[in-house]
Amino acid sequence: MSRIRVLARARVRAAVVAAAAGALLTPLAACSSSGSSGSPDAEAKPGAEDRPVTVTVTPRGEKVPAGEPVRVTAEGGRLTSVTVTDGEGHKLAGKAAADGRSWVSDRKAVPGAAYAVKAATRSEGGTAKSTEASFTTAPAGKVNKVDWRPGTGTTVGVAQPISLVFDNPVRNRAEVEKQLRVTTSNGTEGSWGWIRDFSGRDRVDWRPKAYWKPGTKVTLNAELNGTDSGADGGWFVRDYTTTFTIGARQIVEVDLDRHRLTLVRDGETVRRIPVSGGTPGGDKRSWRGTAVLMAKEGTINMNSETVGLGDAYDKMVDHSMRLTWSGMYAHAAPWNARYFGNSNHSSGCIGMSDADAAWFYGQVRPGDPFEITGKDTKGVVDPGNGFGAWNLSWSEWRHKSALR
Structure with a gap:
């Protein structure tokens, strides 16, 4: 082979290499059709046929049932992004599967709403595409509050x-x-x-x-x-x-047998107050167990007919602190002064003097437990009668979960 022919072939090979390099460095011309576009960074699989991606969105249609998450799937490619927006412009967050073939919203579609879905995809051949869809949900026939x-x-x-x-x-x-x-x-x-x-x-x-x-x-x-x-x-x-x-850790210890209330704060006794609880032997007895202070209601009207005790009383009561829905309170009861610290003679509440009630009312807050003991009571406070859940063991309480 002559030297001239070798040089000529070398020049041809160099030209081919240069042309190939130029093809890699020169950007591809952009084009679009039905929301599709080519991309210079498309990772096309060698020999892959560039078929369009099929996107499916569920739910779909008008006034479809609510209560299901929004699902987006891609066939023949991958999801690169998904945006779901409701009629008020709020976006519904979600997660894509590791393979990029599906996306599911974190929250469910709510009743009476309109949703717009935008899904960006990339085909196996590397072509990007954008798909839009929409649906509405049926309004709630009945609302729970x-x-x-x-x-x-x-x-x-x-x-x-x-x-x-x-x-x-x-x-x-x-x-x-x-x-x-x-x-x-x-x-x-x-x-x-x-x-x-x-x-x-x-x-x-x-x-x-x-x-x-x-x-x-x-x-x-x-x-x-x-x-x-x-x-x-x-x-x-x-x-x-x-x-x-x-x-603060405040616990109110009520001993109906000793007719005494003790306020304990952070393990230290703050004050002991003489009290009178519910009258023994009938419907006027107090509850025992742990009752939780539900609310400080101040001066209220107490009427015995509202708690099934006939016309025993109807009066305005100061410094009233609700312990149960059934009507047990701690409050000022000056009409019972002779019984404080001596005997139980109320209609079920824990009564004390005006001065003690005023002081005590200023010390406690809703959520403080009243741990009540006594031999002659109506029984233990039920979990639904105020906040009586503390009268169940931890094991008993956990078994009331629907997810146990």
């Missing part, structure tokens, strides 16, 4: 539970309980328990295994919007949240 305690921003005692009372029956208890998230500043162990409220309505409470540690910050996020209560219950159409703080 919630009354909750404690209120947000409050400071409560160490026995205060989180309590949710529902307007309508809750049959899908496990589904509802899954939407209730409690977070604490110190990892407090606790459990939800389903009970019947004194009003007859369904109720779920969250209590710690033991009394709260003072200073604990507590937050409830009840992400119920879009959850079905079940038969006769209706839909939840909003979320609920509350944040509160645990105050």
Whole structure:
């Protein structure tokens, strides 16, 4: 082979290499059709046929049933992004599968809403595509509402539970309980328990295994919007949240046999107060066990007919502190002064002098436990009669969870 021919072939090879390099460095021309576009960084598989990606969104249609998450799937490629927006402009968060073939929203579609879905995909051959879809959900035929305690921003005692009372029956208890998230500043162990409220309505409470540690910050996020209560219950159409703080460790020890109330704060006795409890031997007896101070109601009218005791009394009562829904209070009872510290002679409440009641009223807060002992009582406070969950063992309470 002559030297000239070798040089010529070398020049041809160099030209081919240079042309190939130029093809790699020169950007591809952009083009679009039906939302598709080429991309210089497309990772096309060698020899892959560039078929279009098929995107499926569920639910789909108009006035579809609520209560299901939004699902987006891609066939023939991968999802690169998914955006779901409701009619008010709020985005529905979600997660994509590791293989990029599907995406599921974290929350369920809520009743009476409109949703717009945008899904970006990349085909096996590397072509990008954008797909849009929309659907609406049927409005709620019946709505379930919630009354909750404690209120947000409050400071409560160490026995205060989180309590949710529902307007309508809750049959899908496990589904509802899954939407209730409690977070604490110190990892407090606790459990939800389903009970019947004194009003007859369904109720779920969250209590710690033991009394709260003072200073604990507590937050409830009840992400119920879009959850079905079940038969006769209706839909939840909003979320609920509350944040509160645990105050000092105050325990009120009530000894009905000794006719004495003792306020203990952080393990130290603050004061002992002579009291008179419910009259023995009948319906006027007091309850025993742990009752939790529900509210400080001040001066209120107390009428015996409202608690099934006929016309025994009808009077204005000062420094009233509610302990049960059935009508047991701690309060000022100057008409019973001769019985304080000596005998039980009330209609079921824990009475004390005006001066002692005024002082005591200023010391306690909702959530403080009243640990009541005595031989002749009506029995132990029921979990639904106020906040009586503390009268169940921890094992008994946990078994009331729908997720046990």
